[in-house]
Amino acid sequence: MLLAIDVGNTRIKYAVFERNTVLEAAFFDKDALVPAVEKILKAHDGITDIVVASVGSLGRDAFGFGKKLHFVTHEDRFPFVNKYATPATLGIDRMVLAAGAVLRFPGQNRLVIDAGTAITYDFVNDRNEYLGGAIAPGIRLRYTALNNYTAKLPLLERTAPQDLIGNSTAESIHSGVVNGVVCEMDGFIDRYRERHPNFIIILTGGDADFLASRLKNTIFAHSNFLLESLNQTFQYQITNG
CATH class of the missing domain: 3.30.420.40 (ATPase, nucleotide binding domain)
Incomplete structure (x- = not known):
């Protein structure tokens, strides 16, 4: 166990x-x-x-x-070739997610989106090469930044916007934060698809369930994918020493 x-x-x-x-x-x-x-x-x-x-x-x-x-450290054995230009700076969480994507979805291009405090995008191709991705502020960070770096905007909790056009300051913030993240994610996915037509999209992290139904693209949403990836990576390392 x-x-x-x-x-x-x-x-x-x-x-x-x-x-x-x-x-x-x-x-x-x-x-x-x-x-x-x-x-x-x-x-x-x-x-x-x-x-x-x-x-x-x-x-x-x-x-x-x-x-x-x-x-888990960078010295462990992972089921992919790390092509990151600065491998020592690649977050352990991103490496585990990439490993889980490789082990769960063999022979495919994979884009893992982790929607947590930060939103990370990690791409592993069908040759099991980790190529990198992107890092952006998560939903909570965006709400906090609007409050911290403006004079009068309030700190709000994550809430689904009522409409694209916010008819109050609060609704405008919700629309900007939530719709902004959704548009960003769909935009990234579309750009990745231009380069790699056939790939699976895995959405995970604390905001995964909140965002899943709002994305236009078909995704595999699993909020606990990192934990399952940890389990799979552990078993892989035991087997492959």
């Missing part, structure tokens, strides 16, 4: 796996790490291994829970 942990910029997600079956999945705040993990281990006493992907401030030393720990 495996505990997969994704340490993001704002919170920690986890899933408990029995091979490829998810037994439990949820999230918790970073300051609740120790009691949360101890509770998970108590509830699933069959857990033998913990695999961690961290883009946050928590390092390996934070996960001393008496289980076999695999802390």
Whole structure:
């Protein structure tokens, strides 16, 4: 049994796996790490291994829970050739997502869009070459930036806009943020399609479910794709040493 942990910029997600079956999945705040993990281990006493992907401030030393720990690093074996010009700067989360896309969708071009604090776009071709992608502000960052860098615009929570044309300041903000992200994503997808006509689009991250129905393009939406990719990558590394 495996505990997969994704340490993001704002919170920690986890899933408990029995091979490829998810037994439990949820999230918790970073300051609740120790009691949360101890509770998970108590509830699933069959857990033998913990695999961690961290883009946050928590390092390996934070996960001393008496289980076999695999802390994913750039030195691990991945099922793709990394063509990134600066491979040491490529986020571990992006590498795990790329690995999951390769393992789950073999022989295809894949575009993985992770809609979280930041929105990342990662492209792996049908020859299993990771070519790179893009990084943009996520929905929450856009709301926060409008509040922080203007004199009078309020800080709003993510809300579906009522119409393209916002008839109030609040509605204008919602339209600008949400419709802006949707148009950006559809625009990126269209440009990728011009270069690679046949590819699968995987949408994941905290805002995946919110955005999925708003995109014009056909996608595979899975908010926990990174955790499943962690599980698959762990199994791949065990098998391929």
